Amino acid sequence: MPELPEVETVRRGLAPVMEGAVIAQADVNRPDLRWPFPENMAGRLTNQKVLGLRRRSKYILVDLEGGESLLIHLGMSGRMLISGHKTGDYHHDHPVPAKHDHVVLHLDSGVRITFNDARRFGAMDLLPTVGQEDHWLMRDLGPEPLGNNFDEAYLVERLKNRNTPIKSALLDQRIVSGLGNIYVCEVLFRAGIHPACKAGQIAAKRVSGLVPIIRAVLEEAIAAGGSSLKDYRQADGELGYFQHGFQVYDREGDPCVNPDCTAQITRIVQSGRSSFFCPQCQR
DNA sequence: CGGATGACCTGTCGGC
DNA sequence: TGCCGACAGGTCATCC
Numbered sequence: 001m002p003e004l005p006e007v008e009t010v011r012r013g014l015a016p017v018m019e020g021a022v023i024a025q026a027d028v029n030r031p032d033l034r035w036p037f038p039e040n041m042a043g044r045l046t047n048q049k050v051l052g053l054r055r056r057s058k059y060i061l062v063d064l065e066g067g068e069s070l071l072i073h074l075g076m077s078g079r080m081l082i083s084g085h086k087t088g089d090y091h092h093d094h095p096v097p098a099k100h101d102h103v104v105l106h107l108d109s110g111v112r113i114t115f116n117d118a119r120r121f122g123a124m125d126l127l128p129t130v131g132q133e134d135h136w137l138m139r140d141l142g143p144e145p146l147g148n149n150f151d152e153a154y155l156v157e158r159l160k161n162r163n164t165p166i167k168s169a170l171l172d173q174r175i176v177s178g179l180g181n182i183y184v185c186e187v188l189f190r191a192g193i194h195p196a197c198k199a200g201q202i203a204a205k206r207v208s209g210l211v212p213i214i215r216a217v218l219e220e221a222i223a224a225g226g227s228s229l230k231d232y233r234q235a236d237g238e239l240g241y242f243q244h245g246f247q248v249y250d251r252e253g254d255p256c257v258n259p260d261c262t263a264q265i266t267r268i269v270q271s272g273r274s275s276f277f278c279p280q281c282q283r
Numbered sequence: 284c285g286g287a288t289g290a291c292c293t294g295t296c297g298g299c
Numbered sequence: 300t301g302c303c304g305a306c307a308g309g310t311c312a313t314c315c
Contacts, residue, residue: 002308002309003308003309006308034291034292034309034310034311058309073309073310074308074309075292075308075309075310076292076307076308076309076310077292077293077294077307077308100293117292117293118292118293118294119291119292119293119294119307119309120291120292120293121291121292121309121310122309162285163285163286164285164286164287165286168286168287171309171310173309173310180308180309181307181308181309182308183308249308271286271287271288272287272288272289273309274306274307
């Protein structure tokens, strides 16, 4: 699920219930996800007040009063669930964890935040809030696509002379951080660029055109998450999953959405990952 | 160095 | 119904 828009939707869903709350108890049900959890994670989270939630690329950062931040990455299958009371005292309420409920945060409000991740490609870590941009998972990230440091001149420069397919280049988090397989497919369709085009051979004008398209696709997806999920939360408390009408992703064999086009959406595999595109509209 | 591939995990789906 | 392979929204380590 989680590319930048989904992670942002999860952050927006968690923020109102977590900010200002105290983590009364943290259940850590296994020693690791993709990597081992940090030393004494449960203890370091316990009795910490949550100051705020931020996002960097696909990472959620939970700033704690004691000077550390909890880093959360959802991997491929990570989900956050909100459950329990919205008000009232903390009751030491401990339902039996569901399968793959790896970490449960019990807030002093009675609300529980559960991190569930079947494939365990997700991650959690604790790091100093100050200087966290130097953390090994974040230090090499490229600019935020919705931020001021991502612009036409930057992208043209970064793609210059690159021999890799544009699909791979846009998935490279060091160039621009936050795009994943779905939104790269959608961006390239909207830009009319074939995913196998060598990045360095695309005219600067067309590369420049990618910048506003990337921004628009991500902003529309974030907006769709907000509207389709109401307060970012589904009835079962799960955050961040919403069906957004994709124009090419997972539409192999379906007709192109362009009314002037009679072609079918095609799937190819590039560096082990599916790319969906219209062979007529994308050159 | 750049670029491609394998690896990490579990779940789901379609075909036989 | 069961079994098997293909595939899944990420990204790091390794190989050429």
